[in-house]
Amino acid sequence: MNYYEALGLQTKLTLDADDLKKRYYERSRQWHPDKFSRANADEQQKALDTTALLNDAYRTLRDPVARAEYVLEERKIHPAKTPPPELLEEVFELNMALEELREGDQSVRPQLENTKHKFAHMLDEIDHGIAVMSSLYDRSHDESLLHAIRSVLDRRRYVSNLMRDVNKELNVDLSN
């Protein structure tokens, strides 16, 4: 049973958060191991497995990004292994600045702060893009949209990794 089936849903990239929560709570009340403490071993195991699936499903589907990743994974549309080419120049400059900061050059700090804000802005735009493409896909079921979402998700993962690196270096330096 996949995550959508576990919550009695059609596979869609856009979901109503309140409806999702309601379904999750209802099924948890029915299947939680607490309700089976005096049942036999088979029933207990079933309750445990079902609840684990429900929890895994709810955790994944309530987050639009994790949800999209899950749908693409189910469709065997795998992430790209190489970084998005349009970001290469950006990354090159960033790594230079990070290197300089590590060597003690505080003058690059404003540049890095700037980059950080740029990344945060990019992530917002990406998330907005995913939301738009998700609802388009749910209406049209156009395969090519899934591949478009894939490349946006790849970009997203890459940007958030870069953001993490920047944050780490900026914070390390603050604590010194």
Add this chain to the structure above:
Amino acid sequence: MSTFQIDFGGGNSPQKILGIDLGTTNSLAAIMDLTGPRLMTGIIPSVVAVSEEGDVIAGEEALQMLVTHPERTVYSVKRLMGRGPADIQDELKLFPFRLTGLGDAPSDSMIHLQLGDKVMTPPEVSAHILRKLKWDAENVLGERLTQAVITVPAYFNDAQRQATKDAGRIAGLDVLRLVNEPTAAALAYGLDKRKEGVIAVYDLGGGTFDVSILRLHEGIFEVLATNGDTHLGGDDIDNLLMAVALEDIQSEWGENISSHSDAVQLLRRAVIQAKEKLSFVPAAVIDLNYNDKHYQREITLDVFNRLIQPIVERTLARCRACLADSKMSVAEINEVVMVGGSTRIPLVRAEVEKLFRSRPHTELNPDEVVALGAAVQAGILSGDVKDQLLLDVTPLSLGIETMGGLVSKLIHRNSTIPASAVDQFTTAVDGQRNVLIHVVQGERELVKDCRSLARFDLKELPPMPAGLARIEVRFLIDANGILNVTARDARTGQEQSLEVKPSYGLSDEQVEAMILESFDHAEADMNERQVREARVEADNNLAAVEKARRNEAFVALSPEERQAIEVAIQGLLAVYHSEDHHLIREKIDVLNEVTRNLAENMMNTAVRGALKGTKL
């Protein structure tokens, strides 16, 4: 009366489940009643001692022995649960734990404590506290209790949870559920009030600190995030005060008393008294009399606050991290609930109020609320509490070791449990027959900075070229927060054999052996218990016969039958106060035998009565 009575007695309800707060400093137990959770025991000190006769004592008596026989006594054993000798070096500097068998044991072996001439593991020590609670509760309730819910700090890792479960088994308890302490407190707190909204629970106990943020909605208690420190609590405050006093004494008396364990325990007691007073008055005196010498030192609240500020700050840092993980802002927290004896400290209350910008709830007794919550969870499990459901989380991320000593995370912290993850494994070399999986718990990127849980050995793989095997391993964290691992061959679907080597903890066989052992040594207790149980049964039987006297079936008995019943009653009463449970049981059997006819007739009457009321 004979066993037929169950057919119309109506009082044969299923066994109660005991809710237990197994604390660092104190422990207590409660059950769920028709009216709500109710304490079944007093607050007993979590102290265990071995008497000179070799008897194991738990609770208040053991606490007395802490001063008279410190070498035979152990306290705060919760700090050692699920840990190995290598990671308790810091504890050993501050606590008088007498370890044994440390010399040539490998670093990841079990801790053994020396108590007089006995050697015990931490789960065994805890088992004696649990057994004391079980017996006390059975005495109050007049029923046998074999099932329990035990609370653990939310931030306990897998090994610490497993050790707690083992302690229950050793004590003869079937542990149906481990519940996180702050969550239990939330259950007790929110039960009758039908609360809605988001609450934070701040739990500073004797040895551990937890903070949890929960959403309460239509009886569902959903934990959003939890954080904590399993080695931060009132004990640490005591140790700070002790350090001050020991330094004073050194300069006043010209003597370092820290090597005299009786003096240290007297001082510890004096320090705790002063600390507790400081929750109510602006200054208190640490007062020690030892070997005709007298030490007095006044501690003002001001000095005390400055001393403990770093400890309070450590708890606040955990609270901020928990807030961030819960994705809640301070403004969204509706209420803060305070749990644990250390939350009586004014500075703690003031700082928590400042952080969450709301006045903390202190109307529930912070020492009792966790046990009451454990009883509520017991009620949920037994079905007595119907509308409440607890959705808790795992406090720590679960991962496996990958190339270069890095951790690959499979289940992230604050995931609702039960939670699972599946990963595929294969071979690296042609003909490789087994794969080793190292599972760790923690938030850091390197294996060496995380907590090793276990090594799983996938064995007896069919020999084939490298990379061809596809073994699917499923990691499942159950509702107790304990890891279960299963493996299957993804190609054949067959279960794959898996050998587990826990990094810390007891094997099933060891636990089994400990259960038997504890029974061997408790023969005198056993007899006492059996006598008590036999008397309870005698009471029930005598009461049933008295009740039956009013039944028409009793009137219908022959004079001989009635005479036999009176003789049997007198026979049972004659042995009622003897110390021989066999004798009491024998007389109960006699009474059962002579009332068999009566019970049958009563049942028939009852059945006829029931049928009369039914439309056929």
